[in-house]
Amino acid sequence: LVVSPDSVVAVETDxxxxxxxxxxxxxxxFALPAGTRIEVVRGATPIRLVRLHDCPFTDRLVRKFELPVQGWRGPRPG
Structure with a gap:
């Protein structure tokens, strides 16, 4: 979800x-009783949601989840 800095995102419970x-x-x-309305607005302090790294995202997934790479990465056998 991408919104402008001046947007107000509201969620209401029935x-x-x-x-x-x-x-x-x-x-x-936080417990929200029925009929609650929550509004999200831009805060005074910016937050960093995304970090960009030099390595490809797929390399990070392989490391993080210890995925096997034999057979689909590297030179083809024979």
């Missing part, structure tokens, strides 16, 4: 529905 849970950064959680 007033006739069930309670919900808001999870921020995978760490902090």
């Amino acid at each position: 007033p006739q529905g069930h309670a919900a849970v808001l999870c921020c950064d995978g760490r902090r959680t």
